[in-house]
Amino acid sequence: MPIVEIKNVSFGYDPARPVLRDINLAIAPGAVVGIMGQSGCGKTTLLRIIMGAYLPSRGEARVLGRATSSLDTAALYEMRRRMGMLFQFGALFTDMSVYENVAFPLREHCRLPASLEHDLVMLKLQAVGLRGAAHLMPTELSGGMARRVALARSIALDPQLILYDEPFTGLDPISFGVIVRLIRSLNDLLGATSIIVTHDVQEALDVVDYVYFMAGGRVIAEGRPDDIRSSPEPFVNQFVNGRPDGPVPFHYTAPAYAADLELA
Amino acid sequence: MNRSMIDLWVGIFVTVGFAALIFLALKVGNLASFSTDQTYSVHAKFANIGGLKVRGPVKSAGVVVGRVADIRFDNESYEAIVSMNLDSGYQFPRDTTAKILTSGILGEQYVGLEAGGDGVMLKHGDRVRLTQSAVVLENLISQFLFNKAAEAKEPAK
Amino acid sequence: MEFAGFRSRLERLGGTVTSQVWRIGFASRFLVYLVLHSGTALRRFRLTVAQVYFAGVLSLVIILVSGLFVGMVLALQGYETLQRFGASESLGVLVALSLVRELGPVVAGLLFASRAGSAITAEIGLMKATEQISAMEMMAVDPIARVVAPRFWGGVISMPLLAALFSAAGIFGGYLVGVQLIGVDAGAFWSQMQAAVDVRNDILNGVIKSLVFGIAVTWISVFEGYDAIPTAEGVSRATTRTVVTSSLAILALDFVLTALMFTGGNH
Numbered sequence: 001m002p003i004v005e006i007k008n009v010s011f012g013y014d015p016a017r018p019v020l021r022d023i024n025l026a027i028a029p030g031a032v033v034g035i036m037g038q039s040g041c042g043k044t045t046l047l048r049i050i051m052g053a054y055l056p057s058r059g060e061a062r063v064l065g066r067a068t069s070s071l072d073t074a075a076l077y078e079m080r081r082r083m084g085m086l087f088q089f090g091a092l093f094t095d096m097s098v099y100e101n102v103a104f105p106l107r108e109h110c111r112l113p114a115s116l117e118h119d120l121v122m123l124k125l126q127a128v129g130l131r132g133a134a135h136l137m138p139t140e141l142s143g144g145m146a147r148r149v150a151l152a153r154s155i156a157l158d159p160q161l162i163l164y165d166e167p168f169t170g171l172d173p174i175s176f177g178v179i180v181r182l183i184r185s186l187n188d189l190l191g192a193t194s195i196i197v198t199h200d201v202q203e204a205l206d207v208v209d210y211v212y213f214m215a216g217g218r219v220i221a222e223g224r225p226d227d228i229r230s231s232p233e234p235f236v237n238q239f240v241n242g243r244p245d246g247p248v249p250f251h252y253t254a255p256a257y258a259a260d261l262e263l264a
Numbered sequence: 265m266n267r268s269m270i271d272l273w274v275g276i277f278v279t280v281g282f283a284a285l286i287f288l289a290l291k292v293g294n295l296a297s298f299s300t301d302q303t304y305s306v307h308a309k310f311a312n313i314g315g316l317k318v319r320g321p322v323k324s325a326g327v328v329v330g331r332v333a334d335i336r337f338d339n340e341s342y343e344a345i346v347s348m349n350l351d352s353g354y355q356f357p358r359d360t361t362a363k364i365l366t367s368g369i370l371g372e373q374y375v376g377l378e379a380g381g382d383g384v385m386l387k388h389g390d391r392v393r394l395t396q397s398a399v400v401l402e403n404l405i406s407q408f409l410f411n412k413a414a415e416a417k418e419p420a421k
Numbered sequence: 422m423e424f425a426g427f428r429s430r431l432e433r434l435g436g437t438v439t440s441q442v443w444r445i446g447f448a449s450r451f452l453v454y455l456v457l458h459s460g461t462a463l464r465r466f467r468l469t470v471a472q473v474y475f476a477g478v479l480s481l482v483i484i485l486v487s488g489l490f491v492g493m494v495l496a497l498q499g500y501e502t503l504q505r506f507g508a509s510e511s512l513g514v515l516v517a518l519s520l521v522r523e524l525g526p527v528v529a530g531l532l533f534a535s536r537a538g539s540a541i542t543a544e545i546g547l548m549k550a551t552e553q554i555s556a557m558e559m560m561a562v563d564p565i566a567r568v569v570a571p572r573f574w575g576g577v578i579s580m581p582l583l584a585a586l587f588s589a590a591g592i593f594g595g596y597l598v599g600v601q602l603i604g605v606d607a608g609a610f611w612s613q614m615q616a617a618v619d620v621r622n623d624i625l626n627g628v629i630k631s632l633v634f635g636i637a638v639t640w641i642s643v644f645e646g647y648d649a650i651p652t653a654e655g656v657s658r659a660t661t662r663t664v665v666t667s668s669l670a671i672l673a674l675d676f677v678l679t680a681l682m683f684t685g686g687n688h
Contacts (some may be wrong), residue, residue, distance in 0.1 A: 028570035046599040051559060069685065078561070080558075080559055080560065085559040087552045089551070089552070091555065091556040093553055093556075094548075094553070104562075105562075108560065108561075111563065128431070258458075266469075270470065270474045271470060273478045274470050274473045274474045274477070277474075277478045277582065278582065279587055280586065281582025282582070283581070283584055284585040284586045284588070285581075285628070286590075288585060288588060288624050289624055291611070296495055416491070
């Protein structure tokens with residue numbers, strides 16, 4: 001029973017310009033899955049559809065066993081309590097300390113005695129290695145640390161599904177390595193399923209179990225990391241190996257060079 | 265700024281704010297002087313009420329004893345009917361005179377009550393029979409001119 | 422050629438008007454939703470109390486100082502004119518009525534809009550731009566109930582108190598200048614004021630005005646923040662719009678309320 005099933009989903013913010021065209025995806029429980037592609041290929045939009053923030057114009061998105069279009073607000077919130085999401089730059093609440101940020105989901109959804117809440121928050125912070133930073137404010141954290149706190153916050157309620165929106169953006173190599181390892185270890189520790197949207201190919205291929213490649217709103221390739229690395233598909237080849245020219249051209253469309261220089 | 269400090273400051277703010285409101289009501293306004301709980305209503309007819317307004321004061325011997333409640337026009341007698349709410353603590357005889365007077369020379373107009381000598385007091389709903397209308401400036405001027413003209417004629421007699 | 426340009430400008434004007442009308446409708450639905458979902462703000466009163474601090478307490482200094490100065494200027498200017506008619510003893514009446522009926526609610530409202538209103542808009546706008554609002558939604562917490570409603574009620578509670586404080590400070594300023602500086606008789610100052618200022622008609626109406634202004638300003642502030650385009654430029658534009666729209670709303674509502682409340686006559 002897949003945790004997430006995307007069946008023939010099409011979507012566009014503006015009905016005249018579709019961002020997703022007939023996407024099909026199935027994500028097995030316990031897997032770490034990567035969704036990769038160029039900027040603007042629709043991967044963040046796909047994540048929003050999985051989140052339930054938008055409904056597909058065509059097709060069906062089934063998350064945690066229910067179709068997102070069948071959910072009313074209460075049911076949607078109930079579904080989201082079983083999910084966690086890490087936003088691109090963390091999205092920590094700037095008026096609260098690290099402790100209060102991680103405690104936020106616990107305080108909003110459960111009524112726990114202070115000592116139990118304290119222990120849970122410390123548990124989550126320990127898992128990301130930031131138990132000593134509990135008293136700091138988000139403005140005092142480096143980018144990598146903020147990302148880790150946000151990760152601790154997203155697993156506060158022990159979610160079944162964790163979504164990562166470009167989690168490696170702007171990180172130094174050490175923080176990068178930390179996040180990569182955390183994604184894997186937390187997924188296995190919690191028995192959860194993770195979906196990573198990213199364009200950091202090499203590192204992601206090291207940690208995921210399965211990859212979907214998107215371009216122009218479609219899935220153009222999928223498979224295990226080794227299959228992708230050796231894929232004959234020209235776009236995948238260009239992307240994985242970082243070649244400057246290929247199906248995605250180097251030169252933006254322009255008139256003839258000689259004509260521009262007024263030679264011919 | 266931790267929670268207890270915020271609570272403290274908000275508490276101070278709300279207290280001081282309410283204190284300002286109470287200050288305004290008591291020291292600045294007239295809450296302490298006249299409260300409208302026990303009143304009885306009388307009315308009076310005037311040929312001309314001048315600039316008298318609803319909620320204007322009703323005074324006797326210069327002290328506020330009531331408020332003008334309502335001003336209407338009687339289409340039968342072509343006079344103004346003024347209803348007043350008087351403080352129940354003050355009783356006036358039935359032959360009290362109601363006059364429309366002006367505060368100072370150019371001030372607002374009010375109803376002045378001059379008590380008569382009758383033993384029976386006005387009750388709720390009674391009518392004050394003796395009235396004097398407001399002084400209208402144009403009438404005053406024309407009267408003055410008329411008197412002047414009459415004076416000018418007299419020596420000729 | 423010129424006609425085509427004129428026509429397109431007319432079309433754009435029409436488009437702007439319709440989009441503004443649409444926006445007012447959207448803002449109204451936002452207000453209704455906000456009020457209906459105020460349960461959290463009222464049950465967890467700590468949240469609202471924190472917002473009363475940010476909107477009210479932090480505006481205290483500017484309100485009190487401005488009130489003091491306005492009162493002092495009223496006394497100076499008022500004395501100049503009144504003494505020409507030999508009515509300088511009515512200075513207290515002039516200062517008190519001007520403040521309680523008009524200047525207290527209006528000027529305090531304008532100051533509140535520029536200080537607290539713009540801060541609220543910027544804060545909510547920035548939360549939107551940094552995806553904090555989306556993060557909250559993802560954690561199954563309604564951001565309007567958790568973030569917007571406490572700020573709304575905090576502003577509505579603060580505004581009448583600030584207006585009263587403004588008027589009180591102004592009357593004190595008027596007393597300082599009128600009695601202490603210029604030499605108007607203190608007894609006449611206070612007694613004539615007490616005789617002329619009516620609790621129900623003047624003070625209560627002033628409180629009602631400040632309540633209405635508080636609702637209008639805070640509504641505009643939270644809406645502009647929530648509706649801001651989530652970029653730096655979008656937030657800055659929203660903040661400016663808050664101050665401008667709030668100020669215009671205060672002045673327009675002041676006219677309507679004054680006409681309803683204070684026009685005399687034998688009614």
